[in-house]
Amino acid sequence: MAFTRETTGVEVVNELADRAAGKTIVITGASDKGLGGETAIALAHAKPTHLILLARQQSRVEPVISQIKALNPDVKVTFVPVSLDDLDSVRKAADTIDNAVDKLDILINNAGVMAIKEYTTNKAGIELQFATNHLGHFLFTKLLMPKILAAGPGARIVNLTSLGHKIGPVRLDDYNFSNGAEYDPWSAYGQSKTANILFTVALAKKLHDKNIFSFAVHPGNIFSTSLASHLADFGAEIDEIKAAALRNTGRPFPIDAEAPKPIEQGITTTLVAALDPTIESQSGSYLADAQIAPAYEYATSEENADRLWKLSEKLVGEKFDI
Numbered sequence: 138m139a140f141t142r143e144t145t146g147v148e149v150v151n152e153l154a155d156r157a158a159g160k161t162i163v164i165t166g167a168s169d170k171g172l173g174g175e176t177a178i179a180l181a182h183a184k185p186t187h188l189i190l191l192a193r194q195q196s197r198v199e200p201v202i203s204q205i206k207a208l209n210p211d212v213k214v215t216f217v218p219v220s221l222d223d224l225d226s227v228r229k230a231a232d233t234i235d236n237a238v239d240k241l242d243i244l245i246n247n248a249g250v251m252a253i254k255e256y257t258t259n260k261a262g263i264e265l266q267f268a269t270n271h272l273g274h275f276l277f278t279k280l281l282m283p284k285i286l287a288a289g290p291g292a293r294i295v296n297l298t299s300l301g302h303k304i305g306p307v308r309l310d311d312y313n314f315s316n317g318a319e320y321d322p323w324s325a326y327g328q329s330k331t332a333n334i335l336f337t338v339a340l341a342k343k344l345h346d347k348n349i350f351s352f353a354v355h356p357g358n359i360f361s362t363s364l365a366s367h368l369a370d371f372g373a374e375i376d377e378i379k380a381a382a383l384r385n386t387g388r389p390f391p392i393d394a395e396a397p398k399p400i401e402q403g404i405t406t407t408l409v410a411a412l413d414p415t416i417e418s419q420s421g422s423y424l425a426d427a428q429i430a431p432a433y434e435y436a437t438s439e440e441n442a443d444r445l446w447k448l449s450e451k452l453v454g455e456k457f458d459i
Contacts, residue, residue, distance in 0.1 A: 138152050140152075140405065140409050140413070140427035140428070141426065141427055141428075142357075142398070142402065142405075142426040142427065143402065144402070144405050144427055145401045145402055145405060146175065146176065146179040146401060146402070146403075146404035146405045146407070146408045147179045147182055147401070148405075149179070149405055149408040149409055149412065149413075149427075150179045150180055150182045150183050150408060150412070151182060151183075153183075153408075153412040153413060153414075154182070154183040154184070155183075156183075156412040156413075156414065157180055157183035157184065157185050157412060158183055158184040158185070159184065159185070159186050160185045160186060160187075160242040160243055161185070161186055161187040161189070161238050161240060161241055161242050161243075161288075162177075162180060162185050162187070162188050162189070162241075162242060162243040162244075162245065162411075163189045163191070163234060163241055163243070163244050163245065163281070164176055164177050164188070164189070164190055164191065164245045164247055165191045165192075165219065165221065165245070165246055165247050165248040165274065165277070166191070166192060166247040166248025166249065166297075167190035167191060167192055167198055167201055167247070168192045168194075168197035168198060168201070169197055169198065169199075169200040169201050170400075172247055172297070172356055172359065172400065172403055172404055172407065173190070173192070173245070173247040173248065174190075174198070174200075174201040175400050175401070175403070175404045176245060176247065176404045176407050176408065177190055177201055177205060177214075178201060178204050178205060178208065179404055179408060180408070181204075181205040181208045181209045181212050182208060182209070184209070184211070184212070185212055186212070186213060187212070187213040187214075187215065187238065188205065188212055188213070188214050188215070189214075189215045189217060189234055189237070189238070190202070190214065190215070190216055190217070191216075191217045191218070191219045191230060191248070192216075192218070192219070192248070193218065193219070193220055194218070195216050195218065198216050199216075202214045202216065215237065217230050217233050217234060218230065219273075219277075221248055221268075221269045221270075221273025221274065221277070222259040222265055222268045222269040222273060223259060223260065223273075224259075224261065224272070224273070224276055224453055224454075227273050227276050227277050227280070228276070228280065230277070231276075231277055231280035231281055232280075234281060234284070235280070235281065235283075235284060238284055239284070239287060240284055240285075240287040240288040240289075240292075241281055241284040241285050241287070241288055241292070242288045242291075242292050242293070243292065243293050243294075243295070243411050244278060244281060244285060244293070244294045244295070245295045245297075245407060245411060246274040246277070246278065246294070246295065246296045246297060246333075247295075247297045247407070248269070248270075248273075248274075248297075249269065249270045249297060249329075250265065250266055250269050250270065251266070251301075251326050252266075252322040252323055252325075252326050252374065253265050253266055253322055253325070254322055256314065256317035256320035258313070261452075262313075263312070263313065263452060264312065264313050264314060264317075264320070264325055266322075266325045266326055266328070266329045267312055267313075267325065267328060267329050267332065269329075270326075270329035270330065270332070270333065271329050271332035271333060271336065271449070272449060272452055272453060274296065274333075274336070275336060275449045275453060275457070276453045276455065278294060278336075278340070279453075279455060279457040282457075282459060285349060286347065286349070286459075288349075289347075289348075289349075290347065290348035290349065291348065291349070291350075291417075292349045292350075293349070293350050293351065293352070293410070293411055294337075294340055294344075294349070294350070294351040294352075295351070295352050295353075295354055295407055295410045295411050296333045296334070296336055296337045296351065296352070296353045296354070297333065297353075297354050297356065297407065298330045298331075298333035298334050298337075298353045298354060298355055298423065299330045299355050299356070300355050300358075300391070300392065300395060300425075301323075301326050301327050301330040302327060302330040302331040302333070302334055302355075302432060302433060302436045303327070303382060303386065303388070303390055303391065303433055304323050304324060304326065304327025304330075304378060304381050304382045304385060304386075304390060305324050305327035305328060305331070305381065305382065305384075305385030305386060306327075306328070306331050306385065306386075306433075306435040306436070306441070307328050307331050307332050307335065307435075307441065307445055308328055309441070309444050309445065309448060312328065312448070321381055322377075323374075323377055323378050323381040323382075324381045324384075324385055327381065327382070327385065331433075331435065331436045332445060333353055334353040334423055334432055334436040334437065335436060335437075335438075335441055335442040335445045336353075336442070336445065336446075336449075337351045337352060337353040337421055337422075337423075338421045338436075338437055338438075338439060338442040339439075339442040339443065339445070339446045340421075341420040341421030341422075342421065342439065342442070343459040344420075344459060345420065348417075350416075350417055350420040351420055351421060352410035352416070352420065352421075352422055352423075352424055353410075353422070353423045353424070353432070354406045354407050354410050354423075354424050354425075355406065355423065355424065355425040355430070356398075356403045356404065356405075356406055356407060357395065357397075357398040357402065357403050357406070357425070357426065358392075358395045358396070358397045358398060359397065359398050359399070359400050359403035375392060378390055378392060379392070386433070405427050406424050406425060406426065406427050409424065409427045410424050416429060423436070423437070
């Protein structure tokens with residue numbers, strides 16, 4: 138079947154069930170009623186061997202585990218706690234997974250935060266959205282790479298990004314917004330979402346000869362998740378988003394063309410990126426509405442991807458050689 142905006146995630150899994158069968162899959166941000174949790178539940182309609190679900194709190198994931206067990210009691214499900222902004226927590230989570238599996242077939246870096254109103258840093262002094270949405274996943278992927286390589290050709294890394302990358306580029310020389318003096322919550326969100334795409338571009342290039350694939354996914358506008366729960370009125374934020382995008386890129390932000398989706402369709406593009414064999418030759422691409430789509434040039438530049446990789450290595454204090 139041809140996957141479209143209207144396709145549900147469960148329909149993708151049912152169509153490509155053989156691609157999920159026997160797989161070990163890790164999903165960050167797998168909380169109940171969020172994209173990660175719904176992605177995990179959809180995958181349980183096939184026969185994955187092991188679903189490893191990460192979030193800050195186990196209580197947020199227990200309803201997901203219960204639904205998976207009801208759908209398919211043969212699937213092994215493991216919860217691993219992580220706070221992605223805390224690099225020590227990321228190392229501990231990766232170590233737990235490393236000791237539990239021989240290989241990792243699919244890594245879905247789904248977790249994220251959005252538009253933190255006040256300038257906030259993690260304990261290492263790095264702006265919180267950049268630390269959580271990008272750096273935590275950068276280090277997590279690095280630490281799990283031996284198990285991804287052990288899975289061999291066909292393994293995949295899926296990075297959740299968004300239309301938010303069109304708000305602005307990564308400020309490679311000032312990722313901390315002049316220590317908050319120039320902070321804008323939406324510009325910081327845009328920076329982190331652009332970083333997700335650049336990370337994907339770099340991974341695809343570095344893993345090309347190993348036939349391991351990476352994709353960046355825009356799930357769509359899904360307002361029923363907890364991502365925007367701290368925003369009292371998202372509609373009132375749109376003018377700020379548009380202003381930030383125009384300021385940072387000189388281009389109008391195309392949010393008016395983005396009709397909201399139910400969460401059943403919001404997980405579809407992630408699952409296409411994780412399972413669809415027809416897109417392998419386009420590793421490194423950005424997907425939206427279940428299809429390969431264009432992203433802004435600053436988010437697909439190999440030069441920017443290389444610079445971000447080096448900056449990320451510096452900030453996490455570890456080389457990431459593949």
